[in-house]
Amino acid sequence: MFESAEIGHSIDKETYDKEVPALREALLEAQYELHQQKRSAVIVLINGIEGAGKGETVKLLSEWMDPRLIEVRTFDNQTDEELAHPPAWRYWRKLPAKGRMGVFFGNWYSQMLQGRVHGVFKDAVLDQAINGAERLEKMLCNEGAVIFKFWFHLSKKQMKARLKALQDDPLHSWRISPLDWQQSKTYDRFVRFGERVIRRTSRDYAPWNIVEGIDPYYRSLTVGKILLEGLQAALNTPKPKARPSSAAPLPDVIDGLSLLDCLDMTQHLEKDDYQEQLITEQARLSGLMRDKRMRRHALVAVFEGNDAAGKGGSIKRVAAALDPRQYSIVPIAAPSEDERAQPYLWRFWRQIPGRGKFTIFDRSWYGRVLVERVEGFCTKADWMRAYGEINDFEEQLSNAGVIVVKFWLAIDKDTQLQRFQEREAIPFKRYKITEEDWRNREKWDLYRKAVCDMVDRTSTEIAPWTLVEANDKRWARVKVLRTINDSVEAAFEKRDKHDKKHKK
Amino acid sequence: MFESAEIGHSIDKETYDKEVPALREALLEAQYELHQQKRSAVIVLINGIEGAGKGETVKLLSEWMDPRLIEVRTFDNQTDEELAHPPAWRYWRKLPAKGRMGVFFGNWYSQMLQGRVHGVFKDAVLDQAINGAERLEKMLCNEGAVIFKFWFHLSKKQMKARLKALQDDPLHSWRISPLDWQQSKTYDRFVRFGERVIRRTSRDYAPWNIVEGIDPYYRSLTVGKILLEGLQAALNTPKPKARPSSAAPLPDVIDGLSLLDCLDMTQHLEKDDYQEQLITEQARLSGLMRDKRMRRHALVAVFEGNDAAGKGGSIKRVAAALDPRQYSIVPIAAPSEDERAQPYLWRFWRQIPGRGKFTIFDRSWYGRVLVERVEGFCTKADWMRAYGEINDFEEQLSNAGVIVVKFWLAIDKDTQLQRFQEREAIPFKRYKITEEDWRNREKWDLYRKAVCDMVDRTSTEIAPWTLVEANDKRWARVKVLRTINDSVEAAFEKRDKHDKKHKK
Structure with missing residues (x-):
């Protein structure tokens, strides 16, 4: 050679x-x-x-x-x-x-x-x-x-x-x-x-x-x-040469049954149970984040979900358990000029926490296969290749000890309507609802398909998706906290086991 | 997932x-x-x-x-x-x-x-x-x-x-x-x-x-x-979808100097030296093939070269050293109907020797990047991807203990002309020269470029090319035999070293 x-x-x-x-x-x-x-x-x-x-x-x-x-x-x-x-x-x-x-x-x-x-x-x-x-x-x-x-x-x-x-x-x-x-x-x-x-x-x-x-x-x-x-x-070259994506095509299901159909949307918690479980899980999270084993890990939580599904409320309950120096919340909106001058994943790489830290993404890199796909903000080749790129990205995080927890907060269409109307009625909540939310609502089925494809392609052993039944906010918040805690604990235990094996 | x-x-x-x-x-x-x-x-x-x-x-x-x-x-x-x-x-x-x-x-x-x-x-x-x-x-x-x-x-x-x-x-x-x-x-x-x-x-x-x-x-x-x-x-699909080759383009060299220019075509051996060295190397090969370490290896020798460069003569000298049960010679011409119904490399995979055996290919899978390229028998995408496919193929052989030795027998244009004319003059050699040989000769420079690209892309640590100065047949034959022997010995030694290390 x-x-x-x-x-x-x-x-x-x-x-x-x-x-x-x-x-x-x-x-x-x-x-x-x-x-x-x-x-x-x-x-x-x-x-x-x-x-x-x-x-x-x-x-x-x-x-x-x-x-x-x-x-x-x-x-x-x-x-x-x-x-x-x-x-x-x-x-x-x-x-x-x-x-x-x-x-x-x-x-x-x-x-x-x-x-x-x-x-x-x-x-x-x-x-x-x-x-x-x-x-x-x-x-x-x-x-x-x-x-x-x-x-x-x-x-x-x-x-x-x-x-x-x-x-x-x-x-x-x-x-x-x-x-x-x-x-x-x-x-x-x-x-x-x-x-x-x-x-x-x-x-x-x-x-x-x-x-x-x-x-x-x-x-x-x-x-x-x-x-x-x-x-x-x-x-x-008239445009940067887009290489044909080599991603496998997205399959159709012959009986039309999808993951989202299988959620039990009636899940709920009574107020007393909620308060008890919430505080239990918050205490648990607080303890885990101070555990010295956390120094060998970092934690990333991704929040995606239907509009008005309660992402903000859930994030608040997570944050409430922690010292503000331990975590940061990164809201993801349209990219800035600097970000547009870089590859798609650059702005997320920038925000990856160092060891011992916790970053909460309020929306995330999954925008590529959700809003950008549905709204046509990028080409099909772009969002199709994104599944693989995202898996690679998360695998690199995981290999470096970053624990990745991903939530899709799901509500049904009626619940969304009701929440939209409430938001419009209550003055201090009115900023939370825009014309865009109503427009997104019209694309309900397209988003639904995008979510199922996303889960099929990117729910991995390394970084699984958790679908959260969020018609009941209490249920959703507790499930979110518990899932984070379980994941962190599992990562600690896996590492303990590994250490023990290699000490022998 | x-x-x-x-x-x-x-x-x-x-x-x-x-x-x-x-x-x-x-x-x-x-x-x-x-x-x-x-x-x-x-x-x-x-x-x-x-x-x-x-x-x-x-x-x-x-x-x-x-x-x-x-x-x-x-x-x-x-x-x-x-x-x-x-x-x-x-x-x-x-x-x-x-x-x-x-x-x-x-x-x-x-x-x-x-x-x-x-x-x-x-x-x-x-x-x-x-x-x-x-x-x-x-x-x-x-x-x-x-x-x-x-x-x-x-x-x-x-x-x-x-x-x-x-x-x-x-x-x-x-x-x-x-x-x-x-x-x-x-x-x-x-x-x-x-x-x-x-x-x-x-x-x-x-x-x-x-x-x-x-x-x-x-x-x-x-x-x-x-x-x-x-x-x-x-x-x-009108034709089987040819995926765009992702092979790197072939570079141009700004000073026009190529590997073939650097061969010393005056290399030669006197008759006495030749006879002594030939018999020495033949004895060596015979011994190596009977060495019990050969049972863990197989040997593949590939002969390519200009027309009339003396492939046949060299192969004969190699075979002369061996028991006919130890080796087989596979001449490669146009593929048969069965072979055309299979992927390109299939007919070579069929001929790969089992452990302890030796196969000599008189022309080989390199036809793809030589004659098929120059004559346009396959598309550019096909022969471009062949470099990588061939490297993969040879790597699989090598990983399984197959020793791969590859020769390009090079003569200069004048020598070829002289040999063509001799062949035409001598009745029992006339079958060796055809119209096609004369036509190939017209594409001398295209073949030259193809050979250099081939060596640049497929001469690997695993299976290096040996360029043989073949204006003098004696020199060429001895160099071929010696190279085979050196390669087999090197493979034995590498394996011995490996065994020794793992015994410790």
Whole structure:
């Protein structure tokens, strides 16, 4: 796979000097045009052999192009904050906005390669990381990103010759970094696993470019031309190429019976029972959140439901059990300008709690497969692929110890009407009801179908949906609290069991 | 994910009886049409909970449709022969031909689920298996297959109730199989990992259908309708839907230097040296093939090269070292009718040697990215995706201990001309040269590009290409033999090291 990048490619100085001015001009022009269109973010991943010119090339790009629109990011040691979050969080927070370019050193590929080369894990785990990267990049591209992946290469002989030349030169021996020495020892493994990674992740939407690094003119000109070609292709595509979704079609059910039909909407609690159970569950939650085992977890609760189903009231009862420093409530409305300049899931990733913390989402990323689907705010391909993207997202949370609890608060159509009318009648509740609520009501059946599809596709062992019969608010509130408590307890117990097993 | 299949779906007998006749007729009609078109093979994968009606449904399908066009395959215990081959070999050999339907019980999903449920491996390895299945199915669909995946489901409660009912009934308690009892113990794990598998492998081209199994009418009608709909869709597609290849584009090199340019075509051996080295390497090969470590490996040698580059002569020198029972030579020409009714790689899978054996391919699966590409015998999407498919194929061989050695015998244009002319001049060699050889020669540069792309994409650590300077036949023959010997020795040593490490 690297054979063609070990044969001594080179460009003479004359050719280089002749070609560079036009290339620079074209690159700058493409960069400005991209910035104006604000349709795509550009992500450049820099990988490969130490000493093959990674740093020099990035430096050169910043000279050739406008550095104000370029963010160079290095991901080496994780900060405390990063360590308290799922691994991908650090990449999400550094994603360039649309119209800008992010150059990522020490990116996800560097992490997985280092881990494998140094034997932290085996091929199977490497393959998991590879698939994670593939899914991430596919999603980013579907969200309009343009990804360039460069592997700067040197053959073992070239690398050794370079090290020797530097070492023998008293003026330049300081240029040899600890990484260089490490690489010279692990070269074979690094290249072997690098090949596996490249082979599996080189895709039309985010291809790898293997660039022989020995000759600076060849290397720079090659990278410049690949960038230019890719940028121009992106600029000239009428819209960011939407890849066909590979999600399975949504099935029809021949007997017409749906999950929502099976809820017992007469469930209710008497006032006394309610007050007793509510306070019991609140006390339980309070205790669980202060349990020292909570330091290894975070908690996310998602509230979705019919309009007027009582999301707000339930959230209030949850919050009432806690110290305000322990939780935050994130209401989700239409995205801001900054949020629109990022991939869909970005604004949720931003709000993921660190270890020991609890975040309540009042509406959530499920907007994509509910309101955006029903109202046509995004294409079918977009919301169809969202099921898989959301499952990936929640799996990453779960793998990092985040407990994800998801509620759909269901009321029937009559109850909704009654509550709408009450809201309109009571002055201090009137702000709670808008024209939009009435319009949504007309799409009752469409929402119903969307909810069932959502549950079918995204209720997972990792992050199951809980359907809450919410005609009776008391019943709903207690069920919500109890479900959260049960989930947290189950997570603690699972971890205890795991710890016990590994202590043996 | 299974919630909607645990709510007691049912169809009354009257509706069922009314709908079945038309369904049967339509299914039969679709089946015959499919058989006539001979464009698609149908593969039906049967999975799910024991007792959810898997067997009954398949039985019913054989009644509803023409059983002569249906092959029901059960993959339970592996035969000796299957154990001597890579794991996927057993599926390949049982693939239905185009126009026919194969129903697979105990398929790849059953294997991976059993393995994970019983703790033979962990999630990472399960994920590898999942990805393998995904790639296999994608390839099959690209080759025209229509895949149906059914998960027959019962909730834990339903399953237990069924077992209890059978147990209490003296007339039917014998119906409970050991698998049923096993399932009742492992239900939770089975469903948990089943969900993971379904979530990751439900794709538009091969979606999972989760069917609640408790009511036979509902179950049968649902499966029948899904089959019918899928078959009709396949029949009415003008051509088997070619999915866009997601292979990365082939790069251009700015200095025009290619791997083939870097071969030293003046390499040669004097006659005496040749004879000595040839006999040495032949003796070495003979010894290696009789080494008892060979019993854990198989050997595959692939010969590709320019016309008249001396493939035949080299193969002869390799074979001369061996007992004819140890090896077989497979010449690859245009595919037969049976072969054309199968996916591209099928005819090569058939020829993969079992442990201890050696197969020499005189031309190979690389025809796809060489002659078929250059001559336009397949679409660009087909040969572009072949790089990845071939890498997957060879990785499966390698994982199973098959040593894969690949040669490109390169001669320069003048040498070819000279050999063509010689062949025409010498009567007993005249059969070796045809009009086609002269036509191929005109496409010299296209083949050259195809060869370089092939090496860039498919020369892997697992199965590297060896470019052989073949202007001098002696040099080429010795290099071929030595490379085979070195590869076999390296594989033995790697295995010894591995064994030693795991004995410690």
